[in-house]
Amino acid sequence: MSLVQVMFYVMSFVVLGSALMVAISKNLVRSIFMFFITLFGLAGLYVLALADFVAVTQIVIYVGGILVLILFAFMLSGKEALAAVEQQKNRFISLHNLPAFILAALFLVVMVNVIFKADIAGLPWIKAAKDAGNIIPVNESGINNIGINLMTRYLLPFEAISVLLMIALVGAAHLSRKEGNNP
Amino acid sequence: MITLQHFMLVSALLFCIGLFIIVSKKNAIQILIGIELMLNAAILNLVAFGRYDRINNGGQMFALFAIVLAAATTAVALAIILNVYRRYKTIDADKINQLKD
Numbered sequence: 001m002s003l004v005q006v007m008f009y010v011m012s013f014v015v016l017g018s019a020l021m022v023a024i025s026k027n028l029v030r031s032i033f034m035f036f037i038t039l040f041g042l043a044g045l046y047v048l049a050l051a052d053f054v055a056v057t058q059i060v061i062y063v064g065g066i067l068v069l070i071l072f073a074f075m076l077s078g079k080e081a082l083a084a085v086e087q088q089k090n091r092f093i094s095l096h097n098l099p100a101f102i103l104a105a106l107f108l109v110v111m112v113n114v115i116f117k118a119d120i121a122g123l124p125w126i127k128a129a130k131d132a133g134n135i136i137p138v139n140e141s142g143i144n145n146i147g148i149n150l151m152t153r154y155l156l157p158f159e160a161i162s163v164l165l166m167i168a169l170v171g172a173a174h175l176s177r178k179e180g181n182n183p
Numbered sequence: 184m185i186t187l188q189h190f191m192l193v194s195a196l197l198f199c200i201g202l203f204i205i206v207s208k209k210n211a212i213q214i215l216i217g218i219e220l221m222l223n224a225a226i227l228n229l230v231a232f233g234r235y236d237r238i239n240n241g242g243q244m245f246a247l248f249a250i251v252l253a254a255a256t257t258a259v260a261l262a263i264i265l266n267v268y269r270r271y272k273t274i275d276a277d278k279i280n281q282l283k284d
Contacts (some may be wrong), residue, residue, distance in 0.1 A: 008185045012193045019200040019220055028210060035216050042223050046246075049190060051230045054246045058226075061250050066219065066257045073261040074212055077268040097207035104203035111195040120187045129235040136237045138184075149240045161248055168255035175262035 008048050015041035032070055039063050050136045053143050190231035198224035211264050211274040215257065222253045 018037040025031040039062045046055035120126070129135060136142055150158055197220055204217030226246045233242020268274050 005185060008189065012189075015193065016196055016200070019197055022213075022216060022220070023200055023204050023207070028213065031213060031216065035219070038220070039223070042227065045190070045193070045227060046230050048185065049227075049230045050234050051243050051246065054226075054230055054243050054250070057247055057250055061254050062219075062223075065254055069257055069261050070212060070215065073264055076265055077212070077274050097203075100203050100206035103206055104199045107202055108195060108199040111198070112192065115188060115191045115195060120191065126187075126235050129237075134235065134237045136234050142237070142240065142243070145237070146240050146243060149244065153239060154244050157244075157248060161251055165251055165255050168259050172258040172262040175259070176265050
């Protein structure tokens with residue numbers, strides 16, 4: 001077993017374990033910080049999938065932006081949320097969330113079946129990419145290529161998503177404004 | 184090297200954990216965390232397949248776009264959650280059952 005495989009198993013264990021802790025934990029703050037660990041582990045998995053730039057973006061946007069937003073929203077929504085969460089007694093598999101557990105388990109069975117039956121390594125386009133040498137090599141940084149592609153081939157989606165992001169942020173600022181100032 | 188199947192299995196597990204969180208939790212913020220987990224599972228698949236597209240970088244590009252979209256979604260959703268809290272004084276998704284005051 002090579003070092004890369006060991007790293008992969010450690011990373012996926014961290015990701016899945018902390019995601020499970022998010023699901024189990026009764027304390028909201030603890031589950032938010034477990035989510036933090038999940039995001040870091042996912043960034044490690046992206047590095048192992050040879051996507052360095054996506055990993056760094058994941059850390060900057062998710063860990064730096066989204067998590068801070070979630071923490072702010074949690075603190076602004078007061079103590080009662082915390083008290084309400086502490087009150088409800090949810091063990092992992094209680095009668096209360098048995099339907100959710102069954103749903104998730106069945107969904108997992110279906111997805112695992114699909115993954116094993118799909119024969120992913122034998123897909124035509126992946127075979128063609130392998131034959132043409134169109135695979136990202138381990139010892140090369142693809143960031144150069146990403147920048148060039150972003151400004152040429154994917155320019156229209158890039159502009160569209162920047163406009164969409166601005167609209168969403170203006171809308172969020174408008175929604176969270178205090179009411180009653182100007183009706 | 185790690186095969187695609189490994190990545191897809193991790194992604195499927197993560198997706199199902201996210202689904203479990205969405206269905207079983209009551210707090211709106213925890214539901215949002217579940218949605219983020221499912222989005223991340225999808226992004227992991229995009230990145231894993233993006234390895235086989237060196238010239239066009241399709242998978243990694245769409246992973247980046249999905250991350251940005253997730254940021255926008257979270258901002259709007261948290262604004263809505265704050266508004267709901269201001270009006271109902273709770274963010275328990277079971278107790279928010281009125282459209283008007």
